[in-house]
Amino acid sequence: MSLYFDAVAILTAPSTGGSFKSRIYSARNLRASPAQIYALITEASKWDIVLADVIEKADILSLERKLSPALALLLVYDHLLSKKGIAAPAAHPLRQAVERHKVRLKAEFTKARVRRGCASVEQLKAAVLREKREADGTNQFVYPRWVRVNNIRSTLEDQLRTTFAQYERVDTLAGLAPEVDDRTKQKLLYMDPNIPDLVAVPFGADFTSSPAYKNGEIILQDKASCFPAYLLLGDRGPKDPWEGDLVDGCAAPGNKTTHMASLLAKQQKQKKPRKQIISMDASRVRSKTLQKMVSLAGADPTVTVLQGQDFLALDPMDSQFENVTGLLLDPSCSGSGIVGRDDVPQLTLPQPKVPKSSKPQGKKRKRGTDDRDHPEEPQSKVTVGETSAAPSDENDIPSGTVDHDRLTKLSNLQARIVEHALKFPSATHVTYSTCSIHLIENEAVVARLLASDVAKERGWRLLRRDEQPEGLRRWKHRGVRRDRDIETGVESDESEAVAALSEDDLEACLRCWSGDSEGLGGFFVVGFVRDSQEDRVLVKEDSDAGEGGDHTVEDDDDEGEEWEGFSE
Ligand SMILES: C[S@@+](CC[C@H](N)C(=O)[O-])C[C@H]1O[C@@H](n2cnc3c(N)ncnc32)[C@H](O)[C@@H]1O
Known part of the structure; x- marks a missing residue:
């Protein structure tokens, strides 16, 4: 009893x-x-x-x-x-x-x-x-389990032949939730149309004991979390691989770093990998996880991990960064896009x-x-077999309350971090992302950055929709001018913040929202580009190299991404 x-x-x-x-x-x-x-x-x-x-x-x-x-x-x-x-x-x-x-x-x-x-x-x-x-309302949308194939250790074709051999293809995401019960036990597979090498399976699918998971051939990474590396490195192939070095400034636990390494491996199939990615995290504890994830993904030959390194303390003019052409910034955020994990029936x-x-x-x-x-x-x-958190298993749970002071502090720090990235002398591509739904951390940060001296002097602009990698060009959810009501998803007239961005710039921003048919949590990403490495005007002597120390890095437990590990 x-x-x-x-x-x-x-x-x-x-x-x-x-x-x-x-x-x-x-x-x-x-x-x-x-x-x-x-x-x-x-x-x-x-x-x-x-x-x-x-x-x-x-x-x-x-x-x-x-x-x-x-x-x-x-x-x-x-x-x-x-x-x-x-x-x-x-x-x-x-x-x-x-x-x-x-x-x-x-x-x-x-x-x-x-x-x-x-x-x-x-x-x-x-x-x-x-x-x-x-x-x-769960018949209209489904939160799947997203699985990214790691090109360093495998290929999509190999995984379809092995790990997913028994899986039946469905044409829509909704097809992962068939009429019959126990969809979590069903072997159904949906090929994602936006991100290469990404598939979705019913959320309950458990790979933790599969060899592919343990060997780092597949990585459980939410679809939205795959946008930044793909936006940065694009659809290049062996004929036009990425030139120069890459920096991931806020990298732990390492989803986006390992995704970048995977995309490079695909672009440079024949070439011997070289240390091309410099990846860091200000938190020492989280840096250990980053290092572990990099090793298990087989990315050690490509990635240098700087443990406990504050990105803001890097001097962009240091010779070790002279070939850095692309930077990925996914700094601490409110995590308001993360859907809670409480899947208790x-x-x-x-x-x-x-x-x-x-x-x-x-x-x-x-x-x-x-x-x-x-x-x-x-x-x-929330119903059994669904999970309100499925899109973001790598993430922590947000507090659920909107604290305007905290959002302002976070957005100031986010803007500083990206502004710092725009100062790297050879950089031509920078992506900025958050798992926040708040305008103040997203479009408003972008507007501030475009208006900054460094952006103007160095000719930074947004990567237009028509320049984005094919899969992301097709993504229909774009930047917003006003905050959306969390419950209803409707743009609010009472939104305190209004993004001062042109229509084209809003089109350049990519958004993900929870509760729609895409099966994701809230996410934001945008790409900054400049057409030449020449500065338009000579930039003033950077005064903020080595400026780390006067800001705080969020507590380890409050960060937007968690790593599921390769074996549990
Ligand atoms: C949202 S998480 C990054 C998730 C990661 N990009 C991924 O895909 O796995 C934000 C990270 O930024 C780190 N961080 C915050 N401020 C930083 C700074 N100034 N320099 C380096 N890392 C920082 C935090 O410690 C945290 O691990």
């Missing part, structure tokens, strides 16, 4: 972040096995709307005072749908509290099936899944019959508390 109490405890515990599975496996004081608890909650949640209805119609909550709504739902699930029935001795009072009503429960369950026009329990399961997706719970006057109005109450006096909670879009 501890199984059911433990499952209720998990469902009603306050969110502490982390995945649903990890929360169960790391929970203390559980007596039942984590695997059993996980299976019970996951399976029961697929039936919650039917079970809640059956329990209410059978009125067992009024008749059996020992049963809370969540407990009743889990017990009735096992009673009606699991092969072995309720996992408790026949004489156990809670088992009896359910089994006393078995005729009524069975009859209501059959009615629920017939009402939906289903001939079998299997058909009912699919119908319920459809209903749930429609109610949650939101169960629709039955409600006991209460006198009409005190019955709450509206939709059924969702999981979150077992306290019957609590007010109704808002419906959530």
Whole structure:
């Protein structure tokens, strides 16, 4: 019986972040096995709307005072749908509290099936899944698991022949969420049309024990996170490979550095790799992860890691940077584009019959508390098998609140970092990206940078849409002039910040938003270019080389990207 109490405890515990599975496996004081608890909650949640209805119609909550709504739902699930029935001795009072009503429960369950026009329990399961997706809005979009093939160790063709050999191709992202249940277990594959060597599979696909993952042949990297390196290095091939060195100024844990190395490997197939990327992070702790990721991706011959190096403290005029032609800057940001990781199933719970006057109005109450006096909670879009965080498993969880002072400080630092990059004497290409949705960290930073002395003196402009790599040229979500409302996605008239950018410059900015059919979190990226390395006007002596030290690097735990590692 501890199984059911433990499952209720998990469902009603306050969110502490982390995945649903990890929360169960790391929970203390559980007596039942984590695997059993996980299976019970996951399976029961697929039936919650039917079970809640059956329990209410059978009125067992009024008749059996020992049963809370969540407990009743889990017990009735096992009673009606699991092969072995309720996992408790026949004489156990809670088992009896359910089994006393078995005729009524069975009859209501059959009615629920017939009402939906289903001939079998299997058909009912699919119908319920459809209903749930429609109610949650999750039938319109799906968060997949994004997998990037690492060209240093493999090729897309090799991976399609090996790791994904059993996978069936689907033509749309939505195709990863077929009508039948258990899409997480299905081997479906979608070839991404925007980023080369990137595929999507159902989110539940687990590669952690696959050789390709352990050997660094494939890297689990969100699609949006692949935009910057591709925007910088483009569709070049062996005939016109990238010339010069590259710098990744804010690199840990290393997704974009290793992506750059992968693109270089593809462009320079025949050539022996040389140390072409200088990659750094101001955080020593995160630099260790960066170094590890670089090594496991096989990128050591290409990448020099400067551990604990503040990018702002580099002197652009130092001879070691004289051949740096491209820089990628993905500095600390608010992380407001990251979708939370709380994938704990939101169960629709039955409600006991209460006198009409005190019955709450509206939709059924969702999981979150077992306290019957609590007010109704808002419906959530999160369902089992989805994850609200899928696009950004590499990322940490944002705080969820908008702190304007913090955003201003972050945007000042972001602007300084990119401005510093624009000073490298041979640089012709710079990308700037954030996983923030706020205008102040994105288009507003771009506007400030374009207006800066260094941009004007050195002739920096934005990489126009028609100059962008083919896959990104096709990307339709572009820069915005005003902030969007986080909930509705509509551009707000009340937006405090308004980006002073031309239409062409807004077209040059690329945006990703959560909650649409693209399966991503919020992200922003833009490319700066200049047509010649000659300065238009002689630039004043740089006074900020070595200026690091008067700013703070964000805490390790508050950074936008996390590395999933190659073996867990
Ligand atoms: C969003 S994360 C970078 C993620 C990384 N680009 C990736 O794709 O894996 C931002 C990183 O910038 C680093 N950082 C912030 N300010 C920095 C600075 N001035 N110099 C170097 N690194 C900095 C932080 O320590 C953090 O690791």
